[in-house]
Amino acid sequence: MPGFEFFGEEEKKEVQDVLDSGVLMRYGFDAMRNGHHKAKELEIAFAKTMQCDYTQVVSSGTAALTVALATAGIGAGDEVIIPTFTFVASFEAVIALGAVPVLCDIDDTLTLKPEAVEALITSKTKVVMPVHMCGSMADLDVLNKLCKKHKLLLIEDACQAIGGTYNGKQLGTLGDIGTFSFDYVKTITCGEGGAMITNSKTFADRAHMYQDHGHDHVGTDRGAESHPFLGYNYRISELNAAVGIAQLKKLPAILDIQKKHYTILRDALAAVPGVEFRRVPEGGVESYAFLNFFLPNEDLARNTHKELGKAGIDAAFYWYDNNWHYYKKWEHLLTPMSLGKLPNELQEGLKRNTSSYPNSDQWMSRTVSCLIKGSWTKEEVETRAKKLAQSVSKSLEEYHSTSI
Numbered sequence: 001m002p003g004f005e006f007f008g009e010e011e012k013k014e015v016q017d018v019l020d021s022g023v024l025m026r027y028g029f030d031a032m033r034n035g036h037h038k039a040k041e042l043e044i045a046f047a048k049t050m051q052c053d054y055t056q057v058v059s060s061g062t063a064a065l066t067v068a069l070a071t072a073g074i075g076a077g078d079e080v081i082i083p084t085f086t087f088v089a090s091f092e093a094v095i096a097l098g099a100v101p102v103l104c105d106i107d108d109t110l111t112l113k114p115e116a117v118e119a120l121i122t123s124k125t126k127v128v129m130p131v132h133m134c135g136s137m138a139d140l141d142v143l144n145k146l147c148k149k150h151k152l153l154l155i156e157d158a159c160q161a162i163g164g165t166y167n168g169k170q171l172g173t174l175g176d177i178g179t180f181s182f183d184y185v186k187t188i189t190c191g192e193g194g195a196m197i198t199n200s201k202t203f204a205d206r207a208h209m210y211q212d213h214g215h216d217h218v219g220t221d222r223g224a225e226s227h228p229f230l231g232y233n234y235r236i237s238e239l240n241a242a243v244g245i246a247q248l249k250k251l252p253a254i255l256d257i258q259k260k261h262y263t264i265l266r267d268a269l270a271a272v273p274g275v276e277f278r279r280v281p282e283g284g285v286e287s288y289a290f291l292n293f294f295l296p297n298e299d300l301a302r303n304t305h306k307e308l309g310k311a312g313i314d315a316a317f318y319w320y321d322n323n324w325h326y327y328k329k330w331e332h333l334l335t336p337m338s339l340g341k342l343p344n345e346l347q348e349g350l351k352r353n354t355s356s357y358p359n360s361d362q363w364m365s366r367t368v369s370c371l372i373k374g375s376w377t378k379e380e381v382e383t384r385a386k387k388l389a390q391s392v393s394k395s396l397e398e399y400h401s402t403s404i
């Protein structure tokens with residue numbers, strides 16, 4: 001998945017434009033900037049790539065989620081349903097607004113289980129937020145219907161699935177708002193950066209103001225602009241946006257390589273009896289950022305992950321034990337542990353989260369994930385595929401011989 005593997009002369013040239021003018025900020029200084037508006041240029045190009053009406057580029061994926069929720073009018077005590085398997089940014093963004101992240105079970109798509117979502121809906125629920133982890137998506141048709149029925153917004157966290165599609169549409173465009181991260185390990189990177197996309201003019205208008213202290217961006221005198229509502233600073237710098245322009249041009253090539261490498265690994269693994277793959281909902285096409293597979297039980301998944309390490313296969317993840325991506329290690333959310341006092345509505349609301357999600361555990365304890373890199377040579381991918389299949393077979397055989 002990492003776009004940094006493709007960092008090269010194109011990125012340097014874009015950054016050099018910014019350095020030549022010395023204007024590192026996206027707003028103002030028009031006389032000095034030699035006509036360069038990198039953040040704006042990235043927004044136009046991204047909206048075109050995503051085939052959506054509006055893009056707001058911001059300083060991170062976490063900022064994109066925060067701006068998305070803020071523009072949707074989410075505030076104190078509102079409930080946002082998020083999956084138990086995600087990156088901590090999902091709940092951080094919700095908490096930042098004083099709203100309540102309500103954890104929800106996942107299914108074999110490795111994201112929101114629609115029946116579990118429906119069971120959690122209350123009069124306080126405002127948003128359902130599927131997180132398209134590791135390159136593949138939730139059952140978006142079902143979730144969209146659910147959101148319409150209960151008058152909720154659907155906000156897609158597509159930070160790990162850029163380039164994936166569903167019913168022919170780009171992930172991130174199927175709900176009301178979509179969010180992306182361009183941090184250093186994502187499919188394309190700005191170093192640090194993110195984007196929020198939408199087809200709603202209202203949300204887009206609110207977003208550009210909210211991420212810049214509430215500036216209405218009317219006129220040419222920044223100091224004289226008015227502020228229709230409160231905002232914060234989630235702006236991206238021109239230097240980061242410049243990197244993103246070059247990276248976005250490489251996205252189709254990166255996706256092609258991901259697909260090719262993924263397919264070689266998957267074909268090798270598909271020949272091993274006992275291995276199953278994560279379910280991709282009908283109509284969905286993965287971004288191929290990761291290859292995710294299930295072993296028959298937790299012991300086997302743990303053992304397989306260990307075998308992969310022994311065989312020198314790097315970038316294989318056992319998310320079940322991970323501090324940052326799975327609820328089991330989120331005592332700082334569940335307790336919660338914050339430096340200062342949290343709003344009362346939030347403290348109360350967090351009690352809704354139990355500490356037990358058996359469906360999620362059932363799937364995650366059996367899941368092993370392999371990151372797909374773009375820099376592998378053909379020989380490296382083929383060797384990796386062979387070793388992967390051998391290690392997984394070995395792990396399964398050992399298990400069966402000891403358990404008989």
Ligand SMILES: *Cc1c(COP(=O)(O)O)cnc(C)c1O
Pocket residue numbers: 060061062063086087089090131133157159160181182183193194
């Ligand atoms: C990376 C990531 C984010 C946050 O992005 P940052 O740019 O690192 O703040 C949010 N959600 C998911 C699923 C991510 O993988």
